[in-house]
Amino acid sequence: MRLRALLDTDALGLRLLGGEDELDRTVRGVMTTDLRDPSRYLSGGELVLTGLAWRRDAADSEPFVRILVGAGVTALAAGEAELGPVPEDLVEACGRHRLPLFAVHESVAFATITEHVVRQVSGERAGDLAAVVDRHRRMMTSGPAGGGPDVVLDLLGSDLDLRAWVLSPTGRPVAGPRADGAVLPADVATRLAAEHLAAGRTGRRGPHRVTVGPTTYSLFPVRGGHRPAAAADGPDRGAARDVRQAVLSDWLLAVEADAGDWAEERLDLLHGVTQLIAVERDRRDAARTVRRRLAQEVLELVQAGAAPGEIAARLRVAAPVLLPGVGAAPHWQVVVARVEWDDGHDARDGSGAGSSSAGADGGPVAQALLEEILVAPRSSGASGTEYADRIAVAHNGAEAVALVPLSAMTGEHDGPESGVLADALLEAVRVPLTAGLDDDGRLTLGVSAAVHSAEGLRGALEEARHARRVAAARSGRVCAAGHQELASHVLLLPFVPDDVRRAFTARLLDPLRDYDRRHRAELIPTLEAFLDSDGSWTRCAARLHLHVNTLRYRVGRIEQLTGRDLSRLEDKLDFFLALRMS
Numbered sequence: 001m002r003l004r005a006l007l008d009t010d011a012l013g014l015r016l017l018g019g020e021d022e023l024d025r026t027v028r029g030v031m032t033t034d035l036r037d038p039s040r041y042l043s044g045g046e047l048v049l050t051g052l053a054w055r056r057d058a059a060d061s062e063p064f065v066r067i068l069v070g071a072g073v074t075a076l077a078a079g080e081a082e083l084g085p086v087p088e089d090l091v092e093a094c095g096r097h098r099l100p101l102f103a104v105h106e107s108v109a110f111a112t113i114t115e116h117v118v119r120q121v122s123g124e125r126a127g128d129l130a131a132v133v134d135r136h137r138r139m140m141t142s143g144p145a146g147g148g149p150d151v152v153l154d155l156l157g158s159d160l161d162l163r164a165w166v167l168s169p170t171g172r173p174v175a176g177p178r179a180d181g182a183v184l185p186a187d188v189a190t191r192l193a194a195e196h197l198a199a200g201r202t203g204r205r206g207p208h209r210v211t212v213g214p215t216t217y218s219l220f221p222v223r224g225g226h227r228p229a230a231a232a233d234g235p236d237r238g239a240a241r242d243v244r245q246a247v248l249s250d251w252l253l254a255v256e257a258d259a260g261d262w263a264e265e266r267l268d269l270l271h272g273v274t275q276l277i278a279v280e281r282d283r284r285d286a287a288r289t290v291r292r293r294l295a296q297e298v299l300e301l302v303q304a305g306a307a308p309g310e311i312a313a314r315l316r317v318a319a320p321v322l323l324p325g326v327g328a329a330p331h332w333q334v335v336v337a338r339v340e341w342d343d344g345h346d347a348r349d350g351s352g353a354g355s356s357s358a359g360a361d362g363g364p365v366a367q368a369l370l371e372e373i374l375v376a377p378r379s380s381g382a383s384g385t386e387y388a389d390r391i392a393v394a395h396n397g398a399e400a401v402a403l404v405p406l407s408a409m410t411g412e413h414d415g416p417e418s419g420v421l422a423d424a425l426l427e428a429v430r431v432p433l434t435a436g437l438d439d440d441g442r443l444t445l446g447v448s449a450a451v452h453s454a455e456g457l458r459g460a461l462e463e464a465r466h467a468r469r470v471a472a473a474r475s476g477r478v479c480a481a482g483h484q485e486l487a488s489h490v491l492l493l494p495f496v497p498d499d500v501r502r503a504f505t506a507r508l509l510d511p512l513r514d515y516d517r518r519h520r521a522e523l524i525p526t527l528e529a530f531l532d533s534d535g536s537w538t539r540c541a542a543r544l545h546l547h548v549n550t551l552r553y554r555v556g557r558i559e560q561l562t563g564r565d566l567s568r569l570e571d572k573l574d575f576f577l578a579l580r581m582s
Helices: 003-007 058-070 088-096 110-142 149-160 186-200 237-247 264-287 289-303 308-322 362-375 384-388 422-427 430-437 454-472 483-487 498-519 523-532 537-544 548-562 569-581
Strands: 014-018 029-032 046-050 075-079 101-104 164-167 173-175 208-212 215-222 251-255 331-342 392-396 399-406 441-447 478-482
Touching: 003 014, 003 110, 014 088, 029 110, 046 110, 058 088, 088 101, 149 164, 149 173, 149 264, 164 186, 186 208, 186 215, 186 251, 186 430, 215 264, 251 264, 264 289, 289 308, 289 392, 289 399, 289 454, 308 399, 308 454, 331 362, 331 454, 362 392, 362 399, 362 422, 362 441, 399 454, 422 441, 422 478, 430 441, 430 478, 441 454, 454 478, 454 483, 454 569, 478 483, 498 523, 498 548, 498 569, 523 537, 523 548, 523 569, 537 548
Parallel strands: 029 046, 046 075, 075 101, 441 478
Antiparallel strands: 014 101, 164 173, 164 251, 208 215, 215 251, 331 399, 331 441, 392 399
């Protein structure tokens, strides 16, 4: 803004004492001081406000004005509230150095002038920055040379003095200011993400203001092309659920400032910045297309019962994409996720009870959440960027399935507690996602053990699905279970009524007990030993001191009497439960 505009604003109570020919000077900021030498706090272009406490006699005016002029100050305004009229020696000193001088009426507070100048200057800067942002948007939409969201955040910092971060819905940092390298603390990022998801469910337009400790943040949603244009409080319950699901995958722009009293120009600018960041978000989503397609192809082969050789061939195609530069064949893990929503007839109480649904439309949001969850904890030690490039997630109906490669070069598959761990998956994301699901949604995940060949993928998929069912039996909005828990007491399901447990056990084991009584065949001990040996024919035969062929005969008889298949994980688990509950 220009000095002339200040003088023409009656509410500011300014009276020109000298420098009429300099009123076209530009004001870029404002500073209040009574220091004799404020030069260290000046950067040029300021309107300096002073109460004249620095002046002890007439000789002080000349050096004070010389210091201001040397620092590039635009003008000086002296208050008349404390010491009366502006002294003539100051007027003369400003005249000699061509520094415009104003008198501030005693009824006007310096804060009034400061607020006016800051608001006007910010509006002008916002206009200039808007033009820059618009140019950057055109660059990003026309090619890859735009530079990503970091460039826009740097512009916000340099032109508007706004420190800002882009966060994922779980609070994972996507981009931040590069100039000062400021890092948002993890607990603050998690809190902001939770507030963002909770506010987004209401359908209210951002920004949403959140105070964490002494700092206020303004949260602007970053909505990509996936976002439905429905209102969360609309009459259509299905449309409202679509919005709630979409919120779970929205990024957010967290600005370290209180936007409550911002001018419309600045708010519009920040909304424009979110649209620009959304372009980058959509671009990153598009980059996942190949990995998603590979995962979909492998999943379809596994579920169709394709030959291991055919699955292995597809994995050889996928491995270079997911693990570029890794020569050795990786181990793989399978992670299954499902998002379910209450249907409105029965509200959940957090215990897992209640009426819920997860239609086919839940698959994409489960897919997006699973991709984000697998990146967020970086449980294998890889960086977020590296890990994001190694995740292939497909969806089948309401279920999302991730194929996670574990590099043989990194040793991620070594040991029983390696690779992706169920507890680690939820450690960083439980708080924000619980806020996003609130009181009508649930997210459950299951994690398989690592397998080293295509032949093991079908079992890994079933193992992950069973683990997810264990997680679904727990309380809470966001739950996960790993393969380790499939052989623990949690599967005994103590909340199942006794008569149901007895009927289940009798139906499965009574045919074997009857046969053992009649033929002394020891089918029950054989079954127990076979399960304890993890289905290994050699170990089980050695343990029972039997020939392998004899063991195969007994297992075949068990399968014939019960109608079960001990090569299937589901049937092994049923026998395991029945034996433990008998």
